[in-house]
């Protein structure tokens with residue numbers, strides 16, 4: 001049975017907000033079927049990409065923080081899912097098989113989460129393989145630039161920190177910290193890895209429409225990740241939401257990490273305005289911590305509540 005069917009059983013009930021049907025999994029019976037029992041964190045990272053905790057340790061932490069519905073959304077990989085699935089089974093947490101795809105809206109990098117994807121789908125496999133190559137090539141170019149600056153051994157160091165996981169800029173950042181070149185990862189981005197800095201290597205990630213199509217081909221739900229993190233003006237954000245919905249995107253992360261309530265309200269209004277303009281129902285809403293590591297209290301695993309009146313993304317899971 002495909003992973004997604006094994007670990008996420010969801011029923012569609014006409015006229016009722018759908019929710020994971022936990023009754024088939026005996027360990028989950030205690031959670032009850034009540035909507036209030038769902039404590040969802042649908043965005044987090046493990047050592048399969050740039051997180052610090054192994055998938056199993058991540059699941060334990062989520063469990064201890066009351067999470068009942070968890071999506072592991074590693075960057076461009078599903079490599080952590082089998083371990084997460086086994087841990088979720090042991091701990092009585094419902095797992096949503098997921099991924100956070102690196103993508104592009106025009107020239108701007110954007111991230112698209114695929115929830116409830118079939119990890120074995122050929123389209124998904126292809127999307128992952130392409131990004132694996134892009135990441136490998138980028139890592140080599142980043143390292144060349146850092147090494148020219150005198151940071152010898154950057155590639156070896158970053159690769160060692162990535163281990164079996166996919167390599168990303170945070171591994172370079174952590175290596176720079178480990179070597180004592182910078183105090184913390186934030187400064188590594190600010191000085192070397194961030195936009196416009198010496199090791200800022202542009203990547204031609206697949207376009208948004210292609211990414212959404214790939215997620216849909218894998219039977220998943222495409223979710224626009226952290227819409228407020230792209231430093232867009234209101235007009236640009238509105239245009240991104242419109243393009244995303246028109247490409248077949250079905251949900252946005254209304255809440256991601258620590259967020260100011262005024263921004264959340266504005267994002268919701270923007271989403272509703274776009275729906276009115278396109279004469280269709282508003283996108284569904286997802287939420288997540290974007291947890292990468294302990295000691296970052298603003299991005300701790302756990303759940304926050306969606307505001308009244310929005311359609312939760314879990315209504316779309318298990319189709």
Ligand code: AMP
Pocket residue numbers: 050075102167168169170185186187189190194292
């Ligand atoms: P990559 O996926 O390799 O392009 O790297 C992007 C990741 O780097 C994000 O998912 C964050 O985990 C991390 N990141 C981005 N900007 C910063 C920053 N300013 N400080 C620390 N980490 C960052």
Ligand code: MN
Pocket residue numbers: 045050075170292
């Ligand atoms: Mn990350």
Ligand code: MN
Pocket residue numbers: 100111225226
């Ligand atoms: Mn992201």
Ligand code: MN
Pocket residue numbers: 043044045073100290
């Ligand atoms: Mn993320």
